[in-house]
Amino acid sequence: MSEQAGYVVAVVGATGAVGQEMIAMLESRGFPVKTLRAMASPRSAGKKLSFNEGEVEVEDLSTADFTGVDYALFSAGGSTSLEYAPKAAAQGAIVIDNSSAWRMDDEVPLVVPEVNPEALKDIPKGIIANPNCSTIQMVAALKPLHDAAGMNRVVVSTYQSASGAGQKGIDELMQDMDAYYQRGPEPERKKFAHPLAFEVLPHIDVFLDSGYTKEEMKMVYETQKIMSLPDLNVSATCVRVPVVRAHSEAVTIDFDEELSADKARELLEQAPGVELLDVPQENVYPLARQAASTEPVWVGRIRQDTQRPKTLHLWVVADNLLKGAALNAVQIAEALAAANV
Numbered sequence: 001m002s003e004q005a006g007y008v009v010a011v012v013g014a015t016g017a018v019g020q021e022m023i024a025m026l027e028s029r030g031f032p033v034k035t036l037r038a039m040a041s042p043r044s045a046g047k048k049l050s051f052n053e054g055e056v057e058v059e060d061l062s063t064a065d066f067t068g069v070d071y072a073l074f075s076a077g078g079s080t081s082l083e084y085a086p087k088a089a090a091q092g093a094i095v096i097d098n099s100s101a102w103r104m105d106d107e108v109p110l111v112v113p114e115v116n117p118e119a120l121k122d123i124p125k126g127i128i129a130n131p132n133c134s135t136i137q138m139v140a141a142l143k144p145l146h147d148a149a150g151m152n153r154v155v156v157s158t159y160q161s162a163s164g165a166g167q168k169g170i171d172e173l174m175q176d177m178d179a180y181y182q183r184g185p186e187p188e189r190k191k192f193a194h195p196l197a198f199e200v201l202p203h204i205d206v207f208l209d210s211g212y213t214k215e216e217m218k219m220v221y222e223t224q225k226i227m228s229l230p231d232l233n234v235s236a237t238c239v240r241v242p243v244v245r246a247h248s249e250a251v252t253i254d255f256d257e258e259l260s261a262d263k264a265r266e267l268l269e270q271a272p273g274v275e276l277l278d279v280p281q282e283n284v285y286p287l288a289r290q291a292a293s294t295e296p297v298w299v300g301r302i303r304q305d306t307q308r309p310k311t312l313h314l315w316v317v318a319d320n321l322l323k324g325a326a327l328n329a330v331q332i333a334e335a336l337a338a339a340n341v
């Protein structure tokens with residue numbers, strides 16, 4: 001920490017959906033910020049953002065100097081991170097990057113603090129990657145179960161909200177709603193391949209030759225890396241749904257040992273960052289609208305497969321902008337600060 005109490009923290013992409021939440025998380029969790037610097041594209045330079053009791057003026061990233069910055073939290077897209085994260089690291093900042101640009105680099109730790117905090121011990125490039133939102137909430141729920149019974153296969157279907165495509169994703173969904181009710185024109189398709197209002201789209205990010213999407217393969221490779229299980233068998237189907245905030249996931253896990261639903265509930269109840277919400281007889285299970293703007297990963301609908309006793313099914317919901325992005329990044333900064341890195 002610098003001599004005057006607190007850290008110099010930069011938020012890159014500060015005007016975006018995740019950047020705004022990064023600033024809110026630094027504030028609400030009381031992270032010791034001595035100076036906050038906000039950066040975005042030249043379009044936003046000079047804009048004022050509020051932080052704690054004061055205001056911060058947005059700087060143009062392309063001319064910003066990171067000298068003196070302790071932690072730089074990036075959420076401004078992959079190409080921006082590819083160009084500017086090494087520059088910020090070379091100027092002395094530790095970068096915590098929310099984009100997919102660095103996640104699979106062998107020299108970049110990919111971290112969910114409740115799952116693999118040990119990965120923060122070695123940061124050769126000065127860059128740490130924040131995993132994909134859908135991966136973060138899934139591995140937080142998988143970790144305690146894997147430790148108990150050893151998992152060998154995971155099949156997941158996601159129900160991902162519009163805010164996963166940023167503020168422009170939310171705006172496009174709202175415009176699609178207006179167009180559906182003939183209150184406005186059809187929006188230009190920038191974020192979704194088809195109108196998302198009253199629709200589910202089995203399509204997030206681009207399709208690969210295998211038939212999977214890039215988003216689906218992020219869940220495969222990132223889960224293997226975070227959990228240090230390079231051969232873990234994972235298959236994902238990623239679906240966009242007309243929900244503003246919070247991703248839901250149906251997860252099926254095959255274990256080496258039998259694990260009862262009751263034992264899984266007990267383990268998840270004690271797991272850090274996880275909240276159990278599992279009283280289906282009373283209609284109690286995790287819901288996106290209840291999870292929105294909350295910190296935990298909510299887990300419910302836990303059941304043992306009726307035909308395969310070593311298989312469990314779960315329903316996992318979390319705020320994609322918080323635990324799936326901004327909160328996880330701030331938790332990484334908290335872990336670094338606690339370790340004096």
Ligand code: A2P
Pocket residue numbers: 012013014015016017018019039040041042043044045061062075076077080165166167168
């Ligand atoms: P700006 O608001 O100036 O465009 P979202 O994911 O919600 O769309 O937000 C993206 C964030 O990334 C915004 O803060 C946006 O700034 C920022 N951003 C996008 N492109 C660049 C760029 N080339 N340089 C710096 N910031 C960028």
